[in-house]
Amino acid sequence: MRPILLQGHERSLTQIKFNSEGDLLFSCSKDNVINVWFSHNGERLGTYEGNNGTVWTVDVDPQTVFLVSGAADNTLRLWEVATGKCLYTWEFPTAVKRAALNENGTQVVCITEQRMGHQCAIRVFDINRDEPTKQSKEPRYMFNPIGSKATVCAFTLTPNVIITGHESGKVALFNVKSGEEIDNNERAHSDVVTDLQMSKDWTYCITSSKDKAARIHDTKNLMVIKTYTTETPLNSASIAPNRPFVLLGGGQEAMSVTTTSARQGKFETRFWHKVFEEEVGRVKGHFGPINTIAVHPNGTSYASGGEDGFVRVHHFDDSYFKAKLYGDLEIID
Amino acid sequence: MPEATDSVDLTIDYSDIEAKYQIQYDDGFDNVLVVDGLPIIDESKLERLRAKITKEFSKKGMSVKQEDIYMPWDNTAGKSKGFMFVEFKNYEDAELALATMHNHPFDTKHTFKVNRFADIERYTELDETYVEPDIEEFTPREHLRAWLADPQGRDQYVTYRGDEVLINWHGKPSQCELAYKPDWKDFLYVAWSPLGTFVATLHRQGVRLWGGPSWKPQQRFAHPLVKLIDFSPCEQYLVTWSNEPIVVPDGAIQGPQYFSPDDEGNNIAVWDIKSGDLLRTFSTQNEGDSSSGKKQMQWPALKWSPDDKYVARIIPGQTISVHELPSMYLQGKKSLKIDGVVDFEWCPLGDKDKEEASASTKSTKKIRENMLVYWTPEVLNQPARVTLLSFPSRTILRQKNLFNVTECKLYWQNQGDFLCVKVDRHTKTKKSIFCNLEIFRMREKDFPVEVVELKDTVMDFSWEPKGERFAIVSSNDPNLGNPGSGVTIKTDVSFYQLDRGKNDFRLLRTLTSRTSNAIRWSPRGRHVVLATVGSSSKSELEFWDLDFNSDDVHRKEGQTDWGSGIQLLGAADHYGVTDVEWDPSGRYLATSASAWTHTLENGYAIWDFRGQELTKQIQDRFKQFIWRPRPPTLLSKEKQKQIRRNLKEYSRTFDEEDAAEESNVSAELTALRRRLVDEWNAWRSLRKKELGEDRLHRSEENHESLEEIEVWIDEVIEQTEEVLAN
DSSP states (O other), X not given: OOOEEEOOOSSOEEEEEEOSSSSEEEEEETTSOEEEEETTTOOEEEEEOOOOSOEEEEEEOTTSSEEEEEETTSEEEEEETTTOOEEEEEEOSSOEEEEEEOTTSSEEEEEEOOBTTBOOEEEEEEOOXXXXXXXXXXXXXXXXXXXXOEEEEEEOSSTTEEXXXXXXXXEEEEETTTTEEEEEETTSOSSOEEEXXXXXXXXXXXXXXXTSEEEEEETTTOOEEEEEEOSSOEEEEEEETTTTEEEEEEOSOGGGGGGSOHHHHTOOEEEEXXXXXXXXXXXXXXXSOEEEEEEOTTSSEEEEXXXXXXXXXXXXXXXXXXXXXXXXOOXXX | OHHHHHHHHTTSOOHHHHHHHOOOOOOSOTTEEEEEOOOOOBGGGHHHHHHHHHHHHHHXXXXXXXGGEEOOEETTTTEEOSEEEEEOSSHHHHHHHHHHXXXXXXXXXXXXXXXXXXXXXXXXXXXXXXXXXXXXXOOOOOOXXXXXXXXXXXXXXXXEETTEEEEEEESSGGGOOEEEOOOOOSXXXXXXXXXXXXXXXXXXXXXXXXETTTTXXXXXXXXXXOOEEEEOTTSSEEEEEOSSOOOOOTTOOOXXXXXXXXXXXXOEEEEETTTOOXXXXXXXXXXXXXXXXXXXXXXXXXXXXXTSSEEEEEETTTEEEEEETTTOOBGGGSOEEOTTOOEEEEOOOOHHHHHHHHHTTTSOOOOOOEEEEEEEOOBTTBOEEEEEEEETTOOEEEEEEEOSEEEEEXXXXXXXXXXXXXXXXXXXXXXXXXXXXXXXXXXXXXXXXXXXXXXXEEEEEEEOTTSSEEEEEEEOOTTTTSOOTTOOOOEEEEEEEEETTTTEEEEEEEEEEEOOOEEEEOTTSSEEEEEOOSOSSOOEEEEEESOSSSOSSOOOTTOSSTTTTOEEEEEEEOTXXXXXXXXXXXXXXXXXXXXXXXXXXXXXXXXXXXXXXXXXXXXXXXXXXXXXXXXXXXXXXXXXXXXXXTHHHHHHHHHHHHHHHHHHHHHHHHHHHHHHHHHHHHHHHHHHHHHHHHHHHHHHHHHHHTOOOOOOOOOOOOOOOOOOOO
């Protein structure tokens, strides 16, 4: 099917997210706004305005009631999805680079940037779902990861344990209560970890990195299960539910893009076979690097947001579901 | 007390100490040389000879006074004895003279033989009884052509990426494997010798050759900071060049394999590959010619005759110097003086010529002499001229005058059957340029010339190897000549073929509006690849077959339709391609994008002759891909014909192998995939099970802790019945 082009941002995309039903798509960008779209036709439902700087990250709770966003104006905000009202604002000394909610939307974890004498910090807040405008100002837990700063994070299934990706390429598990590093894989990647997304059941995750590779890790013991090596720095990686594919996106560094044509830039979404680690297809379209990719929770469509300021929503054709690549093999999701 | 000691001393034997500390007296003849090989003369010529000798010495930078020369005289015959003694100021001068004047050609008949005076005495006193020398035990060397004995007949190629060199086998998918991973360090690049025997690496210290099945070092040539190398066609000699002039520091090792102080300032060296000896050095700077010093150097600077017998060097505008090998003296002791000469080429030897040459050792049949062709531009009233010269007889075989010439390029067909001179001509106003192809037929009497006139500028010309066809890339694009970035020049590609009936070259077909700028003929002929190289926006490859209709074995003359056999087999694209090379068998084509030219999608790809991609490797910092060349076949003509006749039988066995291979591969692949899927599924089901237990466990926990017992208790406290009275 023809992709739907969402032209609601004036600057490059930073993160996009489907809600748990997959009917809504949230997108945030460097132009300070968050948009929400109907994923099936690309109609814009609304905008969350109030941020005063690049919105780096966005996450929506499983009930699609609350939305959290982290921005370069040093705030973490809680929004009401249905009305677009900002319910609460937490303020920090530095920018929020990543925020993620837990499985049932009762806690949020965020990473703040290491800058101006402040260390990179990871904070966990409880969300008061009953009285959303009354949140505790102080974090439930807070700690500073030692060593390379964290760039991405997510909750795991184990309570109070988060998984993080670091600038050095390290992937680690932290106990937020004590700030203790439970386990780590120093050599998960050899360059900055740019994205981390969980599988549908949260038992494994995929990371992408500037070292041109994406990897699937077991969230329990951080074992690298699969590696997908491409020829371009990667900005995002996502796991397609129900079909054995992973989607990788990236491209030449944003700073060197002006000197290269779209052909050379490798601005394509790459489909890789999840188990065989082979590239199976590419989707062209963006004329800048792809910054973020998200797959519909039912696996019926995917969206990619690029440095070019566009979000492209692709609904998969029948052949995508029917194709029996590599013969008739049953692969557990 | 002193007296006592004196008397005692007399009895002591000091002979041992005296022997130990005895002063070695100079025998005083260190500075005297014996020069042999002089002409025998009578008294009348003595003065002139002395004068000539001193002049000859001073030419080489050694001053010898007449009175230092002593010439022994045969008084009975009244003639000189043909040798002389020369006394030098000191030992060093004498050593220098020995090195430079030994084997110095005095005139056409006489060559100096120089020896130390002391040596002569020593050799006359030599013990003449024969002592059996110890014979070193023979250790067989590795066979340098072992790779040709590969049972699958595969070809090799070398890749250079980052700091890593790999030598690979290329064959069927299952037979592509690593042949060798050398640990060569710190070198500029690698190069194969023309017959594939050696691979050369260019280091700071010089060139190294490697070869044999274990890739042991085979030879080395100490030319510091070497930048370019060139092998002679039969792999006997090597030419090296460095932009830095040779410097020989004090105390440097001396020997046949090293530079001597004479070589200082030169920057081209010729070496013998087998012995590793330095044969001669040259300078690329031409004395007293400052204007040409700035011009781009031509490489190869020395051009080899196809039989390795001669090597020629051009001094533009003046001479072509032809040196004999292995002595490296000027052939005939003089250069070819040609006013205004710009460029020349040796005629290659065809297979036929080689056969005749090897047969001629038995029979006395005259074989074709070496030939070279050169051209001179228009000077004053003299027209430009292309001259065909045989060598070493130096007879002019053919000359052709040309007018309005801006530039000539000389292209030999690889068998030496044809020579094409591409002449860029200008109109009278000198505003526009057009092109003539002057084609010499070398196998016919008097070398008839035929002209193909073209309106456009010809950018590239290429003969079909072993064939009678050629392809040209021409263009009338206005952008030609002012290359800007991002400009892709539109070109036409035309094929010409010799029409046997009419005996001239006729156009087969023109492919118009293309971007191709490189023609790559398969080394076996027939197939040709047109490529767009060095463009940032286009990178097409087109695979053409020129004999699509006809049976490849019996190509008939004057076939049905002229030019009907040309067929496009496939088109492909390799982004950013910089190099295109056929493998020696003409079955595969390799394209590579080298990091030396740009840094986008470096890597290489291998295609079959139909344009099907077999493998593609995108690798950072990829630099070089070179197929290993093959020497000519050892099979005789008859044997080759026989094989060709029975090709069906051979091909059957190959087909069987291919079929077996294919099923094998697919079986292996399916098994591998099955295994991967099983592993994945096992891991997934384990985690899923754990997850299920976990969830169950947790929900139970939750259930216990949060159990709210809600009990609704209806308590009847009172029941009253009231009867409302009416």
